[in-house]
Amino acid sequence: MILTACALTDIGLRRKNNEDCVFADPDNGLFIVADGMGGHLAGEVASQLAVDTLRDHLPPRTSVPEDAAICLQQAFLAASRSILQAATADKSRRGMGTTLSVLYLDNGIAQLAHVGDSRIYRLRGTDVEQLSIDHSLVAEQERKGLISPEDARNSQLRNILLQAVGLENKLDVFRLRLPLQPGDLFLLCSDGLSDMLDDEQIGDLLRRNLSVEQTASQLIEAAKTAGGRDNIGVVVVKIAD
Numbered sequence: 001m002i003l004t005a006c007a008l009t010d011i012g013l014r015r016k017n018n019e020d021c022v023f024a025d026p027d028n029g030l031f032i033v034a035d036g037m038g039g040h041l042a043g044e045v046a047s048q049l050a051v052d053t054l055r056d057h058l059p060p061r062t063s064v065p066e067d068a069a070i071c072l073q074q075a076f077l078a079a080s081r082s083i084l085q086a087a088t089a090d091k092s093r094r095g096m097g098t099t100l101s102v103l104y105l106d107n108g109i110a111q112l113a114h115v116g117d118s119r120i121y122r123l124r125g126t127d128v129e130q131l132s133i134d135h136s137l138v139a140e141q142e143r144k145g146l147i148s149p150e151d152a153r154n155s156q157l158r159n160i161l162l163q164a165v166g167l168e169n170k171l172d173v174f175r176l177r178l179p180l181q182p183g184d185l186f187l188l189c190s191d192g193l194s195d196m197l198d199d200e201q202i203g204d205l206l207r208r209n210l211s212v213e214q215t216a217s218q219l220i221e222a223a224k225t226a227g228g229r230d231n232i233g234v235v236v237v238k239i240a241d
């Protein structure tokens, strides 16, 4: 399986620090976006801890057992435990947490694991689809039909998460296992991208068929042009045709 990938993050135009952490390891098929939260630089600590723990807990690709999904679930729980421990050890970091969106590719299979409101999209042919679901209050209300997509988009409550890594020992990790197809393009991103650009704008950019580096930097530039209110983290992964 030949693939190219690019991970980029940008502080945006309004924030004083960058709490997004992005990671791409094409050799091991591992790609991560984490968007941390918590005051006094704690958000940065949480997202970095999540990425480091995940990386350490997943075996190298050559030795991945059949059930990568179980490894991912355990890695998420380990990440949550390390953040909780770090938060307990330092009062200024209490309550820190992070979103965590992971794409793990092996043997023609994509494994997705995700908690929070960062997102994983896939472009296949000309179809762009959000594969992850947002663990946010408004997204859940929208899924239940209680509010319209537009209400969800404009809600003051849109940043309230239903769960985050590091805040509790129990996690309901969203998981999906999909066969890969040649030409598939994946985008992992933080809400600093998806709050600034709607799915159509993101889709238009993905369909331009640029290099992964150009796609990643154009997504970030577009989010900044649209206001850049938050940190922007993107990982673009392209499976060769």
Ligand code: CA
Pocket (backbone or CB within 6 Å): 035, 190, 191, 192, 230, 231
């Ligand atoms: Ca964010």
